[in-house]
Amino acid sequence: MDFISDLHLSPELPRTLAALEAYLASTCADAVFILGDLFEAWVGDDSITLPFERRCGDMLAAAGRRHPLYVMRGNRDFLFGAAFFEATGAVDLPDPVALHAPGIAPAPVLLSHGDALCIDDTAYQQFRAQVRQPAWQAAFLAKSLAERQAIGAQMRAASREHQQRAEPVTYADADPTLARQWLMAADARVLVHGHTHRPQSERRDGGWQRHVLSDWDLDHATPPRAEVLRWTAQGFTRLDPAQAG
Numbered sequence: 149m150d151f152i153s154d155l156h157l158s159p160e161l162p163r164t165l166a167a168l169e170a171y172l173a174s175t176c177a178d179a180v181f182i183l184g185d186l187f188e189a190w191v192g193d194d195s196i197t198l199p200f201e202r203r204c205g206d207m208l209a210a211a212g213r214r215h216p217l218y219v220m221r222g223n224r225d226f227l228f229g230a231a232f233f234e235a236t237g238a239v240d241l242p243d244p245v246a247l248h249a250p251g252i253a254p255a256p257v258l259l260s261h262g263d264a265l266c267i268d269d270t271a272y273q274q275f276r277a278q279v280r281q282p283a284w285q286a287a288f289l290a291k292s293l294a295e296r297q298a299i300g301a302q303m304r305a306a307s308r309e310h311q312q313r314a315e316p317v318t319y320a321d322a323d324p325t326l327a328r329q330w331l332m333a334a335d336a337r338v339l340v341h342g343h344t345h346r347p348q349s350e351r352r353d354g355g356w357q358r359h360v361l362s363d364w365d366l367d368h369a370t371p372p373r374a375e376v377l378r379w380t381a382q383g384f385t386r387l388d389p390a391q392a393g
Contacts, residue, residue: 159200
């Protein structure tokens with residue numbers, strides 16, 4: 149099983165999209181789990197009619213015909229709806245969710261995008277609570293596609309400015325106490341999440357582990373970033389997408 153997240157696909161990242169297309173076409177994994185922020189922004193399922201989004205939807209549909217494909221909503225694409233999953237054939241993955249794999253491990257692994265765990269980012273948590281409300285989403289989706297695209301661009305600009313001001317060591321990391329509570333509720337000992345863009349694997353006090361997924365940026369990042377986390381009976385391994393076949 150393969151786990152990826154935080155691809156932030158947009159027309160401005162052609163190399164990143166090409167790497168994802170190649171990976172999805174060649175991976176030997178039994179299933180692929182995309183744990184949020186597949187897109188830089190998703191302002192409604194009618195976006196699938198746009199050229200770039202249609203290309204991405206066709207890519208996902210083709211991948212889903214080769215192996216099971218699961219997609220979780222992130223903070224950038226929380227507006228994925230039923231039409232997106234119907235068009236792509238991907239399975240709608242709740243957040244968090246316990247993944248049971250008896251042939252690999254006796255205990256489940258807990259999967260999350262990770263943004264709900266970053267409770268120290270109080271401004272973002274207030275925003276998250278607002279935009280996850282059905283009334284807010286209904287009002288937003290009632291606007292024209294062009295209006296929603298403009299609002300999405302403004303939100304992304306504000307987010308980038310906030311990130312640049314934040315302390316790099318403490319900004320947007322998962323709260324360990326809350327993470328452990330989630331794990332105990334799921335009877336799991338391993339947490340896999342994205343969102344923070346700080347890939348690492350670590351053991352925490354209390355006997356639990358976490359694996360933080362890498363973001364993908366093969367266009368502007370120095371050095372370029374892209375990584376797959378693979379789970380087998382031998383454990384977890386980090387792979388270059390080009391070597392994940």
